[in-house]
Amino acid sequence: MRxxxxxxxxxxxxxxxxxxxxxxxxxxxxxxxxxxxxxxAAQEVVAGIEAAGGRAVAISADLRDVAAAKAIVAQAEEALGRIDFLWNHLGHPGPGKVEGMAQEDLSLAFDLNLRSVMATTEAAIPRIRAAGGGSILYTSSTAGLIGSRYSPVYSAMKHGVIGFAKALALRLADDNIRVNVVCPGPVMTPMFHTFGSRPDAAQKTLEEVTEATLGVVPLKRVAEPREIAAAALFLLSDEASFVTGAALPVDGGITAR
Ligand SMILES: NC(=O)c1ccc[n+]([C@@H]2O[C@H](COP(=O)([O-])OP(=O)(O)OC[C@H]3O[C@@H](n4cnc5c(N)ncnc54)[C@H](O)[C@@H]3O)[C@@H](O)[C@H]2O)c1
Known part of the structure; x- marks a missing residue:
């Protein structure tokens, strides 16, 4: 039991x-x-965990709301008794275009990829510190490590997530809090489809998005969610006890080029 x-x-x-x-x-x-x-859907996940003998609580929140993004930490601590890890997995594809992009699309991307994540982090740090230390994980992307031609705004935000995590890794080391980032390549989830279905995207259908994606993945496939979850488990657990400030690609080899 890790x-x-x-x-x-x-x-x-x-x-x-x-x-x-x-x-x-x-x-x-x-x-x-x-x-x-x-x-x-959150209740459904909790029901599944409980049916398997595990412990979980569902917290419903629109995390674009900064107050809500902070409040979830106190709510979670009240329900679970302590907080010693946080996976800030929230994110958003943002607009595909740069020329003529709507400010509202840019704001939404900023709010979900960075502002909300920072708010939750701010609330979590004192509680993880109070628990004697722990681990914080962020979800960036291959687009946070290299430029994404189709998602410049997303690429900027996800580079920002890595910068924030690296800085926090330095700042929180004395508190025994490790901070890392998982950088997925393409993963078969609803968001994968969203990347392709933006009105200004180069590919329109899931098939087209998948085909274009496979062309850049050396392992020639899209990941299953559990393959990224396994990396998240490693980084959050004591198996990664000497790992902090790392941005781990889980990308089928995309960033090896
Ligand atoms: N899917 C990919 O190919 C891929 C690749 C690299 C990185 N990512 C990153 O992974 C994360 C998304 O994960 P996924 O692909 O598992 O997504 P997903 O589409 O399976 O799930 C996204 C979840 O986020 C929730 N959500 C959306 N907006 C919210 C809000 N305002 N408040 C609270 N919850 C909200 C949705 O209800 C949904 O349950 C993002 O950070 C994304 O940038 C995804």
Missing amino acids: MKNRAGIVTAAASGMGRAGAEMFAAEGAAVAVVDRDEA
């Missing part, structure tokens, strides 16, 4: 990688706050 006696939060946890992570952490002994704006 997460025995641990309690923490996963954001955007009602679907995709967040869901796979919440389920995996619970199976490894953690008590998990499943945070998502889709309340019914």
Whole structure:
């Protein structure tokens, strides 16, 4: 049990990688706050974890709201008794275009990729410190490591997530809080489809997006959510006890080029 006696939060946890992570952490002994704006789906994840003998609580919140993004930490601590890990998994594709992009699209991308994530982090730090230390994880992307031609705004935000995490790794080392980033390549989740269905995207259908993607993935496939969750489990657990400030690509080899 790699997460025995641990309690923490996963954001955007009602679907995709967040869901796979919440389920995996619970199976490894953690008590998990499943945070998502889709309340019914979050309850479903919790029901599945409980049916498997694990411990979890659903917290419904629209994390674009900064007050809500902070409040989830107190809510999770009240429900679980302590907080010693946080997976800030929330993110958003943002606009595909630069010329003529709508300010509202830019604001939404900033709010979900950075502002909300920083707010949750701000609330979590004193509580993880009070627990004697722990681990914070962010979700960036291959687009946070190299430029994404199709998503310049997203690429900027996800580079920012890595910068924030590296700086925090330095700042929080004395508090015994490790801070790392997982950088997924393409993963088969609803968001993968969203990247391609933006009105200004080069590819329109899931098939077209998948085909274009496979062309740049050396392993020639799209990942399953659990493959990223497994990396998240490693980085959050004591198996990564000497790993902090790292941005780990889980990308089928995309960034090896
Ligand atoms: N899917 C990919 O190919 C891919 C690749 C690299 C990085 N990422 C990153 O992974 C994360 C998304 O994960 P996924 O692909 O597992 O997504 P997903 O589409 O499976 O799930 C996203 C979840 O976020 C929730 N959500 C959306 N807006 C919210 C809000 N305002 N407040 C609270 N919850 C909200 C949704 O309800 C949903 O449950 C993002 O950080 C994204 O940038 C995804």
